[in-house]
Amino acid sequence: MEQIRHLFTAVGVLTLVVGLVWVAHGTGTIHLPFTGFMPKDSVWTINGSLVVIFGLVTLVGARRLLRDHDKPAA
16 A cells, blocks of 8 residues: 555656646746747646646545555554
8 A cells, every 4th residue: 555655646746746837837937948839828827726736636645545544453
């Protein structure tokens, strides 16, 4: 079960980072090279926000739900 927790944590962190990059690029905060289709586009800001939320849910689930599963029975 520990391996699944590490996998979900890695997926959650990667998803969170991708979402934050989408939000930053969609708002025009950062400009990635060779990508002229995303800057200052509210669709990417909204999509990035949703991806950030999904990443946070994945991290919380990996830490909280899987930790509760590993507790020994009393």
